[in-house]
Amino acid sequence: MIALVDCNNFYVSCERLFQPHLRGRPVVVLSNNDGCVISRSEEAKALGIEMGAPAFLMEDFLTVHNVAVYSSNYTLYGSLSDRVMSVLQEYCGTVEIYSIDEAFLYLGDMPDLNLERYAADLRQAVAAVGIQVSVGIAPTKTLAKMANRFAKKTKKDTGLHVLDTPEKIHEVLEYTQVADIWGVGPQYASLLQRHGFTTAAALAGVSAEWVRKNMTTVGLRLWNELHGMQCIEMETGVPDKKNICVARSFGQLLSRREDVKEALANYTAIAGRKLRKQGSCCRRIQVFIQTAIYRLQDRQLRHATTMELPVATASTAELLHFAEEALSRIWRDGYKFKKVGILLLDLIPAGQVQFGLFDQVNRSRDEKLMKAMDCINQAFGRQDLVKFAAQGYGRKWKLRQERLSPCYTTRLSDILTIKI
Secondary structure (H helix, E strand, O other): OEEEEEEOOHHHHHHHHOOHHHOOOOEEEEOHHHOEEEEEOHHHHHOOOOOOOEHHHOHHHHHHOOOEEEOOOHHHHHHHHHHHHHHHHHHOOOEEEEEOOEEEEEOOOOOOOOHHHHHHHHHHHHHOOOOOEEEEEEOOHHHHHHHHHHHHHHOOOOOEEEOOOHHHHHHHHHHOEHHHOOOOOHHHHHHHHHOOOOEHHHHHOOOHHHHHHHHHHHHHHHHHHHOOOOOOOOOOOOOOOOOEEEEEEEEEEEOOHHHHHHHHHHHHHHHHHHHHHOOEEEEEEEEEEEEOOOOOOOOOOEEEEEEEEEEEEOOHHHHHHHHHHHHHHHOOOOOOEEEEEEEEEEEEEHHHOOOOOOOOOOHHHHHHHHHHHHHHHHHHOOOOOOOOHHHOOOOOOOOOOOOOOOOOOOOHHHOOOOOO
16 A cells, blocks of 8 residues: 655645744745745635736735735745655655655555554654645555545545545545546646546546557556556655756846856856766756746847767866856847756766866866865755855845745744743
8 A cells, every 4th residue: 555645735834833823814825036826725725816826916815815925935845844754754664755745655565554543643743743734545656646635625624535445446536537637637638538538437447458549558557556556666766867957037137147147157056066966967058048928028038058068077167167158158138037047968977977088177176176065065054155256146136035934944043932
């Protein structure tokens, strides 16, 4: 059996944990640059606030209904996610962290285990962290996702559901619409609906041959999962990324090359840290810039260039050099840019780098420098305590976070003080 543990309204729950006065009040959390709604409390959902709704179009509505609005505080959310996952790992030896607020637990074949009691104890243990979770248990990952969703929608009192009988499995299959099946995207959902399939039960009722013909082997794997056959393996380790991309919108429009260059340098440093963390080097980079496509009154431009590196590297110093050169190739004056990004391509293990005969870079020195910088920054809990001059100290490109809550668990100055 496999359990899926999912934190309820996770970002909102994190905000409420340190601000009890928000309980019972509608709360929403916004995306980068305070753009769209990405997390809602149950009270906010009851008001009809949709996921992805643009915040600037709802300002009057949010004020009238006394909705608490917060910017995304990923530092806080990541810290609390680590605590939740640590509790889950204490309860199960095989845990796959699927996202910041979800994890699969492989329970194996344990006929003597009381699954209802196990799920209830698990919820209680995580609640000690301050976060409420829903638990769905089923023979496969896909069914576990459905069981979890069923628990959220219909069993809010217990927050758990176990599919341990054919009757329970059929009930959830009938309840789940095809568009809500894990792994079914808009195209597959449209295909199934055109053929008259509206529920997961209808999809499970067709022949394997039809699924293979119309949905290929991916659909057949899904079909098998709906029939209780495990086809999606547990991934307990974090797989290495094949590409690494760091791209963010600016807090304001930028027209000066120096400001965009500074932003790109900071994004390149982040990409370099991720590259070294997984022990890889990149052989190509791509840099792109773009204007705000929704500002029809402005001139529009989206431009990108890809560069082959002489030798695969994970050195931020080298990446900064080539990123700046790439930006100079695509830069155009007279535009108001909204976003810049860097993509690291053709990643290979650091131990498989092919050096050049005429390579003049002191790679041993660079490797020691990067290791020292990473260790210092990690020790002090700041990614940019020690940084390159190219990263600068400007603020124009920073994300707009006008409603950011304190980092209660990771910053000494933000720790709550209780007066007795």
